[in-house]
Amino acid sequence: MANILNNFQKDEEGSINGVLTDREEIFIDDKELEKKLLRKMDFRIVPLLTFLYLLSFLDRVNIGNAKVAHIEDDIGLIGSQFNICLSIFFVGYILFEIPSNLILIKSSPSIWIPTTMVAWGIVMTLMAFVKNFSELMLARFFLGVCESGLFPGVIYFITRWYKRSEQNFRIALFTVGNSFAGSFSGLLAYCILRLLGGKLNLKGWQWLFLVEGVVTIIVAILAYFLISDYPEKTKWLSDEERRFATERLKNDAGKAHVIQFDKKQLFAALKDWKVYLAMLQLCTLSIPIYSFSLFLPTIVNGLGFDYVTSQLLSVPPFLCASMSTLTVAILSDRKLVRGPFIIMCSSFGIVGYILLGIPSSGVAVKYIGTCIVGIGIFPCLATSIAWLTNNIGGHVKRGIAAAMILMSGNLGGIIASQIYRPKDAPYYLFGHLLTATFLIIANFISILQYFLFKNINKKKRENPQSFLEGRSEEKIKNMGDLHPDFIYSL
Template sequence: MGTYTEKPDGLGSQSDDRVDVEQVDRVAVPPTTLQSFAHLDEKAILRKMDMRLIPMLALLYLLSFLDRGNIGNAKIEGLQEDLKLTDDQYNWCLTAFFFTYAAFEVPSNLMLKKVRPSIWLPAIMVAWGVVMTLMGIVQNYTGLLTARIFLGVTEAGLFPGVAYYLTNWYKREEIQLRQAMFFSAASVAGAFSGLLAFAIGKMDGVAGLEGWRWIFILEGKSFSSRELAMGLGWCIVTVIVACIAFFALFDFPETAGFLNEDERAFVMYRLKYQGQSQDPNRAQVAQADEFKWKYVKDAFLDWQIWVNIFVYWGVVCPLYGISLFLPTIIRQLGYKSSQAQLMTVPIYITAAILAVIVAYCSDKVGKRSPFIVGCLLTMVIGFSMCIATDPREHPKVVYGGVFVAACAIYPAFPGVIAWLSNNLSGSLKRSVGMALQIGVGNLGGAMASNFYRARDGPRYVLGHGLELGFIGGGLIACAVLLMGYTAQNRKRARKIDEGALDLYSPEELSEKGDRALTYRYVY
């Protein structure tokens, strides 16, 4: 093995450890240093990866988030009244989704490592499309609750799976932009859902079905036929997209057909030998990739994951509060249902654009926490505008408040995901750790689904207040992470200066992953 070449900013990618160095050497002409790849255009390779990966992943997540959040649109089109749901029953239908959604995320990511992503992701996509279509024909509370529970099961694997999947392709200083481009599909889904719900709501009475049912059936990708929806629940668009995804998704860099041999070797090499500060005269290998329960246990016992979950809650509780209740909050300002649907659109479009801009800046400077903290503070401003204003007297101020809050929530979310993934080394540990973060973190959605009670409208002091409380907790958790990372980095640098690195072989350092003396946490 050759020497390590580190970027001036000290940031690299978390090591990808699915193949060892000898395997990389067999892919192409034996690469010993980055100079071996001097003839390749790194930016051209990145553009090629972006074009082949991001659009399909964004489409999958757009469909997922559209199906997950459109119950808020269906509510103001008459779902609650037609199914004779009490306010508590409606909130339980929202809450139940997150229990199964959280429970199945870690198992799903473990399955992703056993089954090819190009098989696993399309398969769960077909499953949730079927569940979504069936939600359009439920007749009572029990049916809707059951459908929401199974929707959580089928959708659980997508977001943590894709979030982890991207770390197998991109370096640490590149990942947030790609996470943001993927996640911005959620913002676009919110805007598209409002537009679609506005149009579909006009279908009330078509084929003897209420307008809100068509929101589920059509967004669940069924044919516009009552018999087909009720008989087969055949999700034609979902099946088509899933089939395309089966052929369009590429599993991992070493098998990517759109890269030549040198490019595949280069992508794997740049992932393996970045992200650690070490003696340039000493070779370093990544954490071994064979399945060991030790690595799973390491993820569950890693302090940074559990602290990061509080940061995640500080973002995801407002995220779900907005996505599930935004149409209702806007309608309570005195607007008609159709107007409320349309008024959600500019909020989501602006949030999507800002998410990409913030991610680009974060990757450019190689920092995560300043942007996350900045977004959290902006969220405080937005929700403070809402909680301090009587919507009956100043509805535009409240609308402005949710606008400001949403435009900070969506840029913050990919930052939180990227921050943790940047600081987990070892493919298996990173897979489990990210699923744990997103799984437990999404219990915040179960809490947020009960924040905005109908009896608290139109001001929703309790809901806005709870959002502010979770944001405050996220800010405190950010401070704890920063202090912990700073202390660990300084401690490791001091030990290396004292010669402690000579006590470890490369294999022993590899076994430690992000706990190795050579590893440096990203702020």
């Protein structure tokens, strides 16, 4: 065993089984080069991904604006049919997340991501012409199928470019697109309804779907030329920068660095308890996030505002959510701590839902409650995703784990679609209390994860040999995050 631990063979890149040579350590410690590289990466990667996700989330939640613009009456929806149309989107999304990430891993981001965008842009455009419940159901299902390639694909993509200590802020910048989409959705809906509603014999909600679908298709075509692949292949980095970008990720992962495609990594993700606990956590967090995004115009409308004013008043809570998401991500990356921030933010969200749920509170207090909910729940999304990706070694395992956790998040979306029921209008007490309950559950899961990781880290530091006993040298090289040198983020 001592021979296995102390005698490492050199790999193809010139490093010692994940341990850098002196020459490479000097290279990796070039802070000026790293700052220059990060600036270039942030400029070329993050704004584009954020904009793509903004379009994705905009196309996903604009049905909430269409509801306020009377789509239900115009196509004859009755009872809970509208909520069913919300839910069916997530069925399509869930079914194709893992297959989509497998295609991405085997192909390239510059081809697969724009292709999925073109597909969902076409579906969104055609949704403007649905005439009944069945057609809307079909359109929403295929919208979910087509959009399933973006979110898990981009999360995987970010982990192929950034170190663990840099991921939460970049994921937050990306996911902040959903809160910007929420605010922009209300503003855009207001403008479209005012300017185009009734033109060419089309309803306001039809113009909403048409405009947003066509914009998505145009952006998708441009994305074929703008999205990069991975550091070792991209053309806008110099040879020195490409090598540096690759080596610093190897150094960050240490002995958990595994780059080749291996089916064993796929099954490792399917068998890892960390993934399933993270899935349960994100599912419970996604329920308030999705319900808030889908129903905020309806909730505000229930406070006594007309449907156009409700679109405008849905903007500030989402702006508050955006600022909160970025602030928490910066602090979380600086400390490389995830769990405590999730616990703190979800607790803040619970307070907001309590304000919304108090029957005697006035309109102003309830509206402030919506802002507090946004501030609390949205940072949890990026931080919980970063917590999982930080604690998974091997890019294939990480890609599958990312798809699995986001699959559970969309399962939460199905539940969220049914929470704010028409019969509970205008106060929606049932919805507010149920979402607060899910946040409480998410809090307990976060606390459990924190102490489990802390306990395993303690064992890895105190008795690393116990993790290696009975394993061959080849198996030790491919342990990934199970290796005792890989310390979990808390």
